[in-house]
Amino acid sequence: MSAEDTIVSGVAGRYATALFELAEDAGAIDRIAGELDQLDGMIAESEDLTRLLRSPVFSAEEQERAMGAILEKAGITGVTENFVRLVAKNRRLFALPGMIEGYRVLVARHRGEVSAHVTSAHELSDEEVKDLTAALTSSLGKEVQLDRKVDASLLGGLIVRVGSRMIDTSLRTKLNSLKIAMKEVG
Incomplete structure (x- = not known):
């Protein structure tokens, strides 16, 4: 090996x-x-x-x-x-x-697949899962298997992790960023 x-x-x-x-x-x-x-x-x-x-x-x-x-x-x-x-x-x-x-x-890896860990604020519908899988497959050029988890504290949006890459579009993160920006201003 x-x-x-x-x-x-x-x-x-x-x-x-x-x-x-x-x-x-x-x-x-x-x-x-x-x-x-x-x-x-x-x-x-x-x-x-x-x-x-x-x-x-x-x-x-x-x-x-x-x-x-x-x-x-x-x-x-x-x-x-x-x-x-x-x-x-x-x-x-x-x-x-x-x-x-x-x-x-x-x-x-043996199957040529990639795992994507998806955390959402609510359970994703079948249509949302299908669209997300298609978008990730298109972006990565490999078949994607979704590992889904629900975390209500996100408030909205998604966190998608593929390998060492992470995309965080959660409302919680956006609100925290806004809070930090407001503290810097005032």
């Missing part, structure tokens, strides 16, 4: 890269991506599961047993199950959400 292939870094990046290489060899990139998305959803919905991942109070054996039971109940087997069990055994569960995100980045 060359240095330019390393697009995710740190502990989470190394694990995500290793999992991606295993998935590629097994021809199971999409299946594993689906299982990781399922696991990520479970983490997002459960405070107890989040606590299990982050708490140093649980031993590696307890974490591995608990994750094994959760994976079995969710029907997650094979490479993904072995991967999560290894992560637990190595006391790296705290980094699992980052590993999942790193795997998504690698899958998107």
